[in-house]
Amino acid sequence: MGRYQPRTHDSFIKCETPRCGANNAPEGSTAYDTACWRCGESLGGKPDPGDEVTVDIVDEQADGTLVCKTESGFVLFLEADTAAIEATVRVTAIDETHGEAELVDTES
Numbered sequence: 001m002g003r004y005q006p007r008t009h010d011s012f013i014k015c016e017t018p019r020c021g022a023n024n025a026p027e028g029s030t031a032y033d034t035a036c037w038r039c040g041e042s043l044g045g046k047p048d049p050g051d052e053v054t055v056d057i058v059d060e061q062a063d064g065t066l067v068c069k070t071e072s073g074f075v076l077f078l079e080a081d082t083a084a085i086e087a088t089v090r091v092t093a094i095d096e097t098h099g100e101a102e103l104v105d106t107e108s
Helices: none
Strands: 052-060 066-069 075-078 086-094 098-106
Touching (some): 052 075, 052 098, 075 086
Parallel strands (some): 075 098
Antiparallel strands (some): 052 086, 086 098
């Protein structure tokens, strides 16, 4: 599962493991798997609730909620008062397209 099918998928995720480079099904497709079909390494994608991840704080909504992105590009919303542009957060909830997190630490 997770193997890229050119006739089925418009895009793909390329495994970044050295000497693998397999094309994998894009996140959100029915064939997407969190691990590479060839080497088994993690493809990134969605974090799980309870995971601590480093995020870039990219925007602030009108209500003060911070919009953050993980290294893989997954969006997390953070309700915290910080001027940092990078932070470590704990994921509290995950939906199909975004998640919520709480602040653990800010990067200096």
